[in-house]
Amino acid sequence: MIMESTLYDIAIIGGGINGCGIARDAAGRGLSVFLCEQNDLASGTSSASTKLIHGGLRYLEYYQFRLVREALREREILLRTAPHIVWPLRFILPHHRGLRPAWLIRLGLFLYDHIGGRKILQGTSRIDLRHDERGKPLKKQFNIGFAYSDCRVMDSRLVVLNCMDGAAKGAEIRTRTKLLTATRTGQIWHLRLLDKVHDTEFQIRAKVLINASGPWLNELLTHISHSATKEQVRMVKGSHIIVDALFTHDHGYIFQNEDSRIIFAIPFENRFTLIGTTDLDFDGDPGRVSISAEETDYLCDAASEYFIKKITKDDVLASFSGIRPLFDDGRSEAKAATRDYVLKLDRGTGEAPLLSLYGGKITTYRKLAESVLEKISAFFPEMGPKWTEQHQLPGGGFSPDNFMGEVQKFREHMPFLPPESATRLFRTYGSRVYQMTSSIKSVEQMAKPFGHDLHPFEVDYLIDNEWARCAEDILWRRTKLGLFFSPDQEKDLENYIRQKQGAT
Numbered sequence: 212m213i214m215e216s217t218l219y220d221i222a223i224i225g226g227g228i229n230g231c232g233i234a235r236d237a238a239g240r241g242l243s244v245f246l247c248e249q250n251d252l253a254s255g256t257s258s259a260s261t262k263l264i265h266g267g268l269r270y271l272e273y274y275q276f277r278l279v280r281e282a283l284r285e286r287e288i289l290l291r292t293a294p295h296i297v298w299p300l301r302f303i304l305p306h307h308r309g310l311r312p313a314w315l316i317r318l319g320l321f322l323y324d325h326i327g328g329r330k331i332l333q334g335t336s337r338i339d340l341r342h343d344e345r346g347k348p349l350k351k352q353f354n355i356g357f358a359y360s361d362c363r364v365m366d367s368r369l370v371v372l373n374c375m376d377g378a379a380k381g382a383e384i385r386t387r388t389k390l391l392t393a394t395r396t397g398q399i400w401h402l403r404l405l406d407k408v409h410d411t412e413f414q415i416r417a418k419v420l421i422n423a424s425g426p427w428l429n430e431l432l433t434h435i436s437h438s439a440t441k442e443q444v445r446m447v448k449g450s451h452i453i454v455d456a457l458f459t460h461d462h463g464y465i466f467q468n469e470d471s472r473i474i475f476a477i478p479f480e481n482r483f484t485l486i487g488t489t490d491l492d493f494d495g496d497p498g499r500v501s502i503s504a505e506e507t508d509y510l511c512d513a514a515s516e517y518f519i520k521k522i523t524k525d526d527v528l529a530s531f532s533g534i535r536p537l538f539d540d541g542r543s544e545a546k547a548a549t550r551d552y553v554l555k556l557d558r559g560t561g562e563a564p565l566l567s568l569y570g571g572k573i574t575t576y577r578k579l580a581e582s583v584l585e586k587i588s589a590f591f592p593e594m595g596p597k598w599t600e601q602h603q604l605p606g607g608g609f610s611p612d613n614f615m616g617e618v619q620k621f622r623e624h625m626p627f628l629p630p631e632s633a634t635r636l637f638r639t640y641g642s643r644v645y646q647m648t649s650s651i652k653s654v655e656q657m658a659k660p661f662g663h664d665l666h667p668f669e670v671d672y673l674i675d676n677e678w679a680r681c682a683e684d685i686l687w688r689r690t691k692l693g694l695f696f697s698p699d700q701e702k703d704l705e706n707y708i709r710q711k712q713g714a715t
Contacts, residue, residue: 219245219383220591222402222417224390224431226250227257228370228573229552230423232580234384235377239602240584240595244382245415247404249389249427251684252374253367255497256425257573258688259533261451261475261487264289264297264574265361266327267550268465269473271319276326278551282574283327286362289577290331293372293604294611295641296365299332300477301462303345305353305517310467313355320359331611332360348458348518358462363477366573367688368639371677372604373576379605386678393420393435395562408680419587422567426497426534437557437565444569445539446494450502450532451487452510453479453694457518466517474513480691483528486510493534502530529694538569552579554586564590606641614638621645627654632664639690640672647672661707662700665692670704674711681708 221237223230226248234246248254266283267275289297304320306313320335340346341354378384387407394401400417424431428444456478463477472490479485489506507530511522538553552571558564566587571579577599588594609617614637621644622633636644651657651668658667665685673679673689682705686693693701 216401216414216416217245218399218416218418219243220417221245221419221421221587222393222400222415223247223421223423224393225423225425225427226252226370226374226384226386227255227423227425228253228366228373228576229425229568229571229579230421231370231373231377232576233421233423233583234382235373235380236577236580236584236599237594238377238380238382239598242591242594244377245385245417246374246377246382247385247388247390249387249407250498251386251680251688252678253370253688255427256533256535257370258367259449259451259531260364260366260573261449262363262366262477262479262485263300263361263475264364266323266574267572268319268323268359270550271322275551278572278575279323280326281578282572283323283329285575285578286327287329287331288600289364289369289574290362290611292599292602293364293369293607293641294609294614295606295638296368296372296604297362298611298614299360300363301333301358301360302465302475303338303340303356303358303462304465304467305340305346305349305356307353307467310469316357320357323359329360332362335359344460345458345462348520350517350519353517363463364573365639365691369573369576369604371689372606375605375677376602384678387680390431390434395436395559398563400563400565418563419590420563420565421583422565425536425568428536428567428569432567435565437559442553442555442567442569443539445537446492446497447535447537448491448493448500448506448532449488449535450506450510451485451530452502452507452527453483453485453529454522454526455484455528456482457484457514457520457522464517466513468513468516474510476514476518480694483694486514486522497534500532500534502532506532536570552582554582556586606643608642617642624648625651635664636669661704662697663692663695665690665696665704667707670707671711674708679708680712681705 220242221244223234223246234244238244264286266279270279324334336358338356338358340356374384389405391403391405400420402415405412422428422431426446466474476484476486507524515521550572553569555567581597618634618637621637660666673685677689679685679689682701
């Protein structure tokens with residue numbers, strides 16, 4: 212007897228921030244949800260961002276006021292609901308006399324302060340860079356600047372936390388699972404999938420199919436029965452470089468370039484400076500994207516225009532690149548293509564619906580998820596109401612301005628932990644650290660670290676609770692400790708993970 216495959220309300224293809232945000236929201240409204248990701252969670256665009264939750268100051272120049280207003284509002288919502296992985300960051304914008312005039316910058320910052328209903332973050336101020344610590348790393352011609360607020364984020368952890376919350380509400384999350392085909396039969400989708408870990412195929416059914424595969428959207432449509440569509444993803448590559456810390460204070464910088472683009476230079480993992488990003492059209496396999504020599508030179512030269520220290524390719528310790536899957540709105544320059552999200556619903560001839568997602572920003576993923584569920588609400592009249600705005604993500608549940616107080620409470624719980632370790636763990640996991648360390652009562656029980664503060668208890672937690680399956684998942688997406696690991700240490704970690712998986 213052939214068993215009929217499981218029927219879900221929604222099947223989501225893609226384990227980036229948009230797919231995981233939709234899965235969480237939908238599960239919380241009472242829908243049955245299946246999500247598959249062909250690799251690891253956040254293994255594409257969502258772990259290759261500039262690590263910012265921001266309104267997008269430069270989008271004001273393109274009159275994208277709705278996008279900026281929405282992003283600014285979401286900025287403070289995320290700061291409240293995930294205060295362990297989202298935290299305030301003040302930016303310094305030096306005035307470059309040869310580029311945008313000071314009055315235009317002041318106008319833009321005034322709008323930035325007021326159109327999003329700012330309540331928590333500090334407003335804009337003018338600073339004298341000649342007599343301010345934040346001006347010391349800069350060349351002397353930059354004597355006037357402006358300080359304003361945005362937030363930074365552990366981007367790939369934001370993805371994982373949404374999946375954790377979605378799974379807790381009943382969503383089925385399958386990583387290393389690839390969609391092979393999706394076929395409509397009347398009001399039902401039939402999906403054939405490959406479990407890449409066990410090299411086995413299986414099938415499910417769904418009432419609605421959501422293509423949240425990002426840069427793979429066009430390619431994935433070739434495996435899905437759908438109506439002809441003219442819309443395309445415009446793949447735009449953004450690259451970043453990481454260098455040794457260029458300054459010791461906790462502010463970031465935003466620099467204007469002669470090509471009208473901007474770059475950021477932000478503190479990163481306490482010891483480095485992250486510089487990015489570029490904007491280049493990309494045509495190729497999004498799974499094989501990497502920084503080019505020209506992009507490296509561009510970022511080094513752009514930063515060197517402002518910093519006293521000249522930055523060269525020899526200073527680059529690491530780099531990463533990602534593809535922004537933007538909606539192709541016909542604009543000639545990649546930097547001008549809209550970052551707003553676009554939702555396309557395909558019902559064929561009254562058949563099971565397919566919803567494809569174009570564009571979007573990590574900052575507005577929550578609103579995108581709400582928009583998706585509104586778009587398909589007619590198919591699920593019993594679906595619950597909006598709920599995510601006030602609901603904490605896993606590890607949250609404390610005030611954004613009391614982070615160090617929470618760290619101190621954790622240190623009292625584990626007094627043998629070095630202060631830097633306690634801060635890193637709480638910054639990464641929030642209140643989940645108590646679950647992670649529940650069996651650790653002494654420094655001896657922590658066991659020898661694999662490298663730079665990564666102990667077996669943390670690795671075990673990530674494997675058991677966060678879908679981590681290899682060293683890369685842990686070192687570059689669940690944490691950023693890969694910056695501190697040697698190849699031998701990474702090999703030891705990989706061997707430990709394989710042994711643990713073999714034991715289970």
